[in-house]
Amino acid sequence: MTALKIRSPRKPKGQGAERREEILDAALKLFSSKGLHTVSTRQIAEMVGISQPALYAYFATKDDITAELCIRAFAILVERMEAARADFRPTAECFEKALRVYVDFGLQNPDAYRVAFMVEKGLDGTYKERVGDRPMMAGIGAFQRFAEIVGEMRDAGLTHDDDVQRMTQTLWAGLHGLVSLLIARADFPWVEREVLIACHISLLRRGALKGVA
Amino acid sequence: MTALKIRSPRKPKGQGAERREEILDAALKLFSSKGLHTVSTRQIAEMVGISQPALYAYFATKDDITAELCIRAFAILVERMEAARADFRPTAECFEKALRVYVDFGLQNPDAYRVAFMVEKGLDGTYKERVGDRPMMAGIGAFQRFAEIVGEMRDAGLTHDDDVQRMTQTLWAGLHGLVSLLIARADFPWVEREVLIACHISLLRRGALKGVA
DNA sequence: CCCATCATTGATCGGTGATAAGTTATCACT
DNA sequence: AGTGATAACTTATCACCGATCAATGATGGG
Numbered sequence: 001m002t003a004l005k006i007r008s009p010r011k012p013k014g015q016g017a018e019r020r021e022e023i024l025d026a027a028l029k030l031f032s033s034k035g036l037h038t039v040s041t042r043q044i045a046e047m048v049g050i051s052q053p054a055l056y057a058y059f060a061t062k063d064d065i066t067a068e069l070c071i072r073a074f075a076i077l078v079e080r081m082e083a084a085r086a087d088f089r090p091t092a093e094c095f096e097k098a099l100r101v102y103v104d105f106g107l108q109n110p111d112a113y114r115v116a117f118m119v120e121k122g123l124d125g126t127y128k129e130r131v132g133d134r135p136m137m138a139g140i141g142a143f144q145r146f147a148e149i150v151g152e153m154r155d156a157g158l159t160h161d162d163d164v165q166r167m168t169q170t171l172w173a174g175l176h177g178l179v180s181l182l183i184a185r186a187d188f189p190w191v192e193r194e195v196l197i198a199c200h201i202s203l204l205r206r207g208a209l210k211g212v213a
Numbered sequence: 214m215t216a217l218k219i220r221s222p223r224k225p226k227g228q229g230a231e232r233r234e235e236i237l238d239a240a241l242k243l244f245s246s247k248g249l250h251t252v253s254t255r256q257i258a259e260m261v262g263i264s265q266p267a268l269y270a271y272f273a274t275k276d277d278i279t280a281e282l283c284i285r286a287f288a289i290l291v292e293r294m295e296a297a298r299a300d301f302r303p304t305a306e307c308f309e310k311a312l313r314v315y316v317d318f319g320l321q322n323p324d325a326y327r328v329a330f331m332v333e334k335g336l337d338g339t340y341k342e343r344v345g346d347r348p349m350m351a352g353i354g355a356f357q358r359f360a361e362i363v364g365e366m367r368d369a370g371l372t373h374d375d376d377v378q379r380m381t382q383t384l385w386a387g388l389h390g391l392v393s394l395l396i397a398r399a400d401f402p403w404v405e406r407e408v409l410i411a412c413h414i415s416l417l418r419r420g421a422l423k424g425v426a
Numbered sequence: 427c428c429c430a431t432c433a434t435t436g437a438t439c440g441g442t443g444a445t446a447a448g449t450t451a452t453c454a455c456t
Numbered sequence: 457a458g459t460g461a462t463a464a465c466t467t468a469t470c471a472c473c474g475a476t477c478a479a480t481g482a483t484g485g486g
Binding site: 200 | 250330331349353373374376378379380382383384385386387388389390391393394397398400401402403404408409412413415416417418419420421
């Protein structure tokens with residue numbers, strides 16, 4: 001019988017279909033500890049336990065690996081933003097809490113954050129051509145969740161700026177600056193971290209909202 | 214005569230001592246057009262008109278070239294910050310102008326800015342060991358000029374926060390976020406750039422200063 | 427005129443991302 | 457069991473990278 005045979009996945013030497021996950025895990029681990037540029041495909045392959053060319057069966061390019069990690073990082077961020085939006089009401093307190101969700105995400109997932117927002121993508125556009133703008137689309141997705149929250153604040157008449165996109169981009173930039181600097185320049189003589197974060201978020205809140213000086 | 218012979222610079226084939234400047238000029242030009250990672254020492258050498266190993270007579274490492282460019286760029290920033298401070302009076306207008314000096318500098322020297330604040334320095338510290346923190350120190354020099362301006366605003370009783378370091382770090386993070394994202398994510402669907410900058414600076418000003426809602 | 431000096435170079439090293447061709451193992455089907 | 461197709465993987469290799477080194481060649485001093 002076997003009227004219609006479903007192609008079953010083979011698992012010859014390694015764990016088969018999980019191989020791709022193993023590669024991503026190894027890559028993220030290595031990127032986190034050694035930095036993106038200093039990690040080679042051979043190192044990734046060695047950690048997975050396969051030969052270096054074997055990677056290219058799952059990813060066309062090294063950049064594709066980082067792009068995939070980037071997309072996943074954004075997915076996590078989207079998840080958290082949606083959670084934050086679930087019990088959101090347009091108040092200054094909720095607003096600050098949403099900003100903190102972003103900061104906490106970045107600081108709790110510094111590796112993912114690095115890959116998502118701090119990776120240098122060549123100016124000539126070769127990266128974009130090869131990898132497509134899927135990572136960018138994922139980023140915009142996360143951004144839009146944030147925009148929805150800002151939109152609710154605007155609708156409640158609490159924001160200084162009526163343009164949601166503009167205000168969201170500004171706030172995002174403000175948050176990203178703090179997170180990226182804390183991650184990339186951990187050895188800078190920062191003021192105590194929690195104090196700095198609270199101070200920064202307060203500043204953004206004062207700058208964004210009306211009548212909460 | 215010639216009681217004391219000054220070592221006269223030799224100019225065997227090229228222009229001698231100016232060679233170093235030529236290298237820096239070529240490197241900056243290439244970095245600007247093609248991005249930091251995709252430019253090779255051979256390309257730099259070819260543009261200067263010398264062989265690739267000849268570079269290493271002037272710079273110990275490729276990173277040293279970028280570091281030198283970075284330091285020079287920040288010298289310019291310090292210069293601009295001091296110029297901004299020269300005719301600075303503790304008003305909201307002057308304050309915004311100072312913020313804009315930083316943003317303009319970053320956008321006009323994206324490669325130097327990258328090297329100073331956005332380049333991934335392997336967490337193992339190999340980069341730092343080779344090149345030192347001279348680029349970052351140069352950046353911090355500019356940071357301190359900025360702190361002086363914030364200090365004047367505080368002394369005039371215009372800031373929300375009395376702690377100058379804390380406030381300066383917060384503002385710096387806010388500015389850095391905008392600059393670094395505009396540089397690294399140039400293809401993001403940003404609101405019109407000038408508008409976004411103005412909006413961002415206004416937000417930071419509202420968040421930092423009292424009674425200028 | 428010769429020599430010491432030093433900027434400069436071709437050759438080369440280990441390492442990189444990526445490709446091509448060949449090998450092995452598993453499958454469907456007889 | 458045997459066969460062909462194919463997926464998974466490997467070895468060998470390519471062009472290029474940053475960096476090093478012995479050799480080259482021009483220069484100025486004695």
